[in-house]
Amino acid sequence: MGLLSLAIWVPILFGAVLLALGRDDQAGVVRWIALIGAVVSLLITVPLYTGFVVDSAAMQFVENMLWIERFNVRYHLGVDGISLWLIPLTAFITVVVVISAWEVITERVNQYMGAFLILSGLMIGVFSALDGMLFYVFFEATLIPMYLIIGIWGGPNKIYAAFKFFLYTLMGSLLMLVALVYLYNAAGGSFDILTWHKLPLTASAQTLLFFAFFAAFAVKVPMWPVHTWLPDVHVEAPTGGSAVLAAIMLKLGAYGFLRFSMPITPDASHRWALFVITLSLVPELYVGLVAMVQKDMKKLVAYSSVAHMGFVTLGFFLFNDLGVSGAIVQMIAHGFVSAAMFLCIGVLYDRMHSRQIADYGGVVNTMPKFAAFALLFVMANCGLPGTAGFVGEWMVILAAVKVNFWIGALAASALIFGAAYSLWMFKRVYLGAPGNDHVKELVDINSREFLMLSLLAIAVLVMGVYPKPFTDVMNASVAQLLQHVAVSKLP
């Protein structure tokens, strides 16, 4: 069994064991098994990085065997520079989420932990699948655990949020399913993604396929104007659910653009690039303004996610090295930062049971350690140099200026909005005199929360100060992707 298979199936297996383990009277055992499972899964992904051949654009750690003979569906796994970092990121966030739930989740602990571990394995499957049907199976299967996580452990309006999440994203991916089957027939009976990359397609077929994929991935990213599910879902989801949703699940969509839309339909991608760029710039500006007026912290961070993911899709459709690399770096950075932001809100929510900004004020007086962490993450969210948030956005803006000054200028001005809503929230929640008696009684973070936040803080700082390990691995793959996309596939 290959490394990628282990990375996928070990967390799923641990999750299945947890589900079978049963009742809440064994919650202590369940938590430890979950933590061991998450850490083991993370350790499995380490050799992926250490064993990765940096200068190669080829797929590595490939596993390829027949899965469903009837439709020639293959269990075909592999990573290149584009997908490599997303896999450890997924496993890492799962560890953090398991720690974050330690004392907070007391009901049906085994199902909570099991769902997150299974979800982690499924998402790693999405990032490593090289067969269209295998990709789709993993992509869709992630909906089931997330639906249950939101619905069981969510807030007061959780049922609405769970349905909205499931149906909204299912709608997009069903159209992609038709596209996949169409490509299977067009390729003479193959679901192999790399074969599809070479398949000549007419302009009209490319346009239809492009929009079928767009429906699936744009909803998942989410791009304006199909982003409306995200704030509703984030507000109701439990802290861990929000963290995984923002950190990893949104990247499933962005990753889909790189793996499907751009290489399979390059001509349509070029033709509709301006359309996508527009849809990316709108949220950076408009959604930034929307974020500013939110009263609910989680909603604010959710809108900020939409704005940050706008940089990712913008970077992709600039079709140059810097833009695509920057967008991928931004995907990883946003994974760390958004997870951290949601976990910070979770820390406050566990104490005050409120997410309203107005209910806080002066938290720094009673929780100084926590406020320091929060400041770091807020700074990263604004894209301060030296933090992870800076690298990717800066690369994308440079790339945009190269293509067109005004696109670059608009993208850069989005950073101002980002700083405005992030810092204003920080001021209202953390600074000043304690806002009310509840804030005066707050207790600072315990060692578990300290561990969880410092893991993320280290990641955010390392990536900000020394992004080379992240950018180096993707150079060859990005160059090859762009070379491929530059060539017309019209027959």
Add this chain to the structure above:
Amino acid sequence: MIDNISWVVAYPEILLLIMACVIALVDLGVKTPMRGTTYALSLLTLGALAILLAMYARTGQTVSGFGGMVVTDPMGNWLKCFATLAMMATLVYGRAYAASRDMMRGGELFILSLFSLLGIYVMISGHNFLVIYLGLEMLTLSSYALVALRRDDSRAIEAAMKYFVLGALASGFLLYGMSMLYGATGSLDVSKVMQVISEGSHNKQVLMLGVVFIVAGLAFKLGAVPFHMWIPDIYHGAPTVVTLLVGGAPKLAAFAIVMRLLVEGLLPLAADWQQMMAVLAVGSLVVGNLAAIAQTNLKRMLAFSTISQMGFLLLAFVSGTSAGDHSNATNAYSGGMFYAITYVLTTLCTFGVIMVLSRDGFESEDIQDLAGLNQRSPALAGIMAICMFSLAGIPPLVGFYAKLSVLQGMLASGSGAMVQLAVFAVLMSLIGAFYYLRVVKVMYFDAPVQTAAIEAPADARILLSVNGLMILVLGLVPGGLMALCADAIAGMVR
């Protein structure tokens, strides 16, 4: 008169007939309320038959007997084998349920089930319009009696009356269509009809009228819109075990007669009946999915869900051939066969859960009765959730591959209309996802209303776990069953 009898062709039917009669006689001496002897004998018979049929099917041979009136081929044998297994599962799930509802004063439940299975066998094996009709009548007459088995329950009696009247009407349609076909082609033999039509020496108008009536009759039996009215009432009114007897294994027979009558007998007229199938499919998808949303009764919701699922199944018959080119036939019809088999597997599991949750005097048939099931029994809630996600077509459960197979068959035909129809079908399944998810929501997100302990016999519980696990395992490795269907269909269309 009849040359070339080949008794071997009919061994399973003969064995089943003899055993049904023997069990009826033995049952006279059974006095225990749970009818253990009858139950054991029935299961033993069915088990033996399933093995026999699987052996038949594995030979891969097509043999016709009784002068071409019946045929045994891999498709038929596999369908009969799965129908037998479905009948076994139904009896295991339903015994305790039936016993607590005064339905086991005699052994009718078992004996009528065996006779309805015999009807299914004859329908699947028949290669002559009249033989198929006889099998159909045998199945439906047993089913009428089964629906009315709770003779002091007014709802069941009403359902039985409706079923009988509408079923008789449908049989009339079918018989009328067959007589037209006979008039146009001069034969009741499926292969001869095919031959005459291929040669073109027939009366076109009479033939077309016959085809219309036959398709209408089949649509009735499948429960496709606009011939679906009986389904919700029967599903709702009949005791749950009988609902499963009507809604489980017979779907396999319905698929088989569509194959026999339309594909084996009337393939040259595919251009005509494919259009009718498309209309039926679209209607069923729309009505089934939309009406299911409004239901609060679980059995009624599942009835409408059945209508929409049958609509999806019919899509497999829309794209088999075009302009005399049968190259896509195996592809399309094997998708349909896979769909039918996996649908029955999931339906068994769903109704199995409903029956396990029912108790004396409590039917557990409202969706709200499932509230908080996850807290009462995580295992049962998990099994039911698997069923619902599978019916909604979410991977990695088997229902997804069923939909995939049918969609692939449609898109492989390469016509633009099929692409549009496929997009329509997947959008309809989005609506479908809503009401399946609602059941999951009630089980997982709501607080329990029922607090009584769940009492179910061990055999039903174990089988239910196996059944639920099979939906998941077949979702992870669907290749074997898909290949089986493809091989079975490949021999039929030439």
